[in-house]
Each structure stands twice: as C-alpha cells, then as structure tokens.
Amino acid sequence: MWIIIAAVSGALAVVAGAFGAHGLKARLEPAQLESWMTATQYHLLHSVVLLALALFAAHSGKSIRLPAGLLSVGMLFFSGSIYLLVLTKMRWLGPITPIGGLLLILGWLSLVRIGHD
Secondary structure (H helix, E strand, O other), X not given: OHHHHHHHHHHHHHHHHHHHHHHHOOOXXXXXXXXXXXXXXXXXXXXXXXXXXXXXXXXXXXXXXXXXXXXXXXXXXXXXXXXXXXXXXXXXXXXXXXXXXXXXXXXXXXXXXXXXX
C-alpha cells in the first residue's frame, strides 16, 4: 500500500512542479511562485522518502506505519496548504502549514525507533 501511495504522491508532486513552472509562472507574483516551488520540493522529497520506507519495510518486514503516516499527513498539510494558499484566497489555511511541517519533523524523528529496533 505504501509503495502505491508514494508513487501517486510522487507523480502528483511532478505534476504540481510542472504546473507551477509552466502554468502559473506568468500568473503569480514571484513570492507566490517561490512558495509553490517550495511546496513541490518538499512534496517530491518526502514522496521519495516514503517510497524508500516502503521498500525498506518490504525487505525487512519492519513496520513503517508511524513514520509513513506522519510523513503522508505532513505532506498533505504542508504542501497541500501552500498549494491552496497560492491558488485561492483561503487565508485560514495559513496555520495548517506549520502543523504539516511539525508532522514532517515528527515523521523524521520517528525513524529513530525503526533504527533502534
């Protein structure tokens, strides 16, 4: 399941990056475009990490449920909120971004448990 989630997430990150570079470049202020590209970079990077974790779990038999869950929700909150903030006027989404960042940090820290087992 995690390999499929990582694959879909990675594909969506590439689509978002291409959309930002080609579809939004002329429509956004430079700061907005920079925010969009930051969101796509985090999205793609964490999709690759999720894929690596899924492959690790398949090979080792260890559970990746906690870090994979934290990273997945973190990507959704962090990158997703930035995507929506750039595309819409929903400013109430602003506080969601740091929550997503915190979940990404917790996902990385939860890897300590896997390395320790």
